[in-house]
Amino acid sequence: MKNKNIIGIIGGMGPSASAYLYKILIKKSTEEYGATNNDDFPEILIDSVPVPDFISDTKQLSTAKKILISRVKSLNNFGCNIIAMACNTGHLLYPELANNSKAPFVSLIEIVCLKAKERGMKRVGLLATETTVKTQIYHKILKREGIEIIIPNKIFLKKQEEIIRFVIANGETTKYEKILERLTTRFINNNNLDGVILGCTEMPLVFPKNKPQNILDSLDLLADSLLKSYYTKKR
Secondary structure, eight states: OTTSOEEEEEEOSSHHHHHHHHHHHHHHHHHHHOOOSGGGSOEEEEEEOOOOOTTTOGGGHHHHHHHHHHHHHHHHHHTOSEEEESOSGGGGGHHHHHHTOSSOBOOHHHHHHHHHHHTTOSEEEEEOOHHHHHHTHHHHHHHHTTOEEEOOOHHHHHHHHHHHHHHHHHOSOSTTHHHHHHHHHHHHHHHTOSEEEEOSTTHHHHSOSSOOTTEEEHHHHHHHHHHHHHHHHHO
């Protein structure tokens, strides 16, 4: 297995977002890299890890860290030569996980923030879990890149948590699609934003699929980065 080119993904936080990332990877492989036969598509190993819910209960963080570090090591042992995590809030543990990986472990947060910079955004909103907001994992990198970050009001934050929990429990759904789109449009207009980050991997499952350029979809951008790395190495 050592000589294979394999994408490793730590998922399960939540499972529907991990499955959606896989769908994006396959779709983009066809549309952007011309994959048609089985062996044209990337080899992808997804470890859907049923870790304790440290996203809403940070007391579980230590237990989750031990579990995820062991899974990173397993992906390395399997032969993955690039690893990613399909969870924004999980990047609270990114430094420890990356330090325990021999293979490059890409940062979803870094990818999204650099894309905001590339698109010339100076003032962006963040849709994310309350834990992501409180721990400021996006704030640090955006500030480094000279980008101002704006957080929704408490009412919108509460609605986001409701949406995220619903998606984790029920999978991909259109129930909240129009609500989320309307609240996001109002958020952009009221705060004069250049763009908005879908900074929770459940959000893209709800947000309308034909997203405008000012919506930064963290799952979509992660897929772009992983496939670029895979097909570059393949050549």
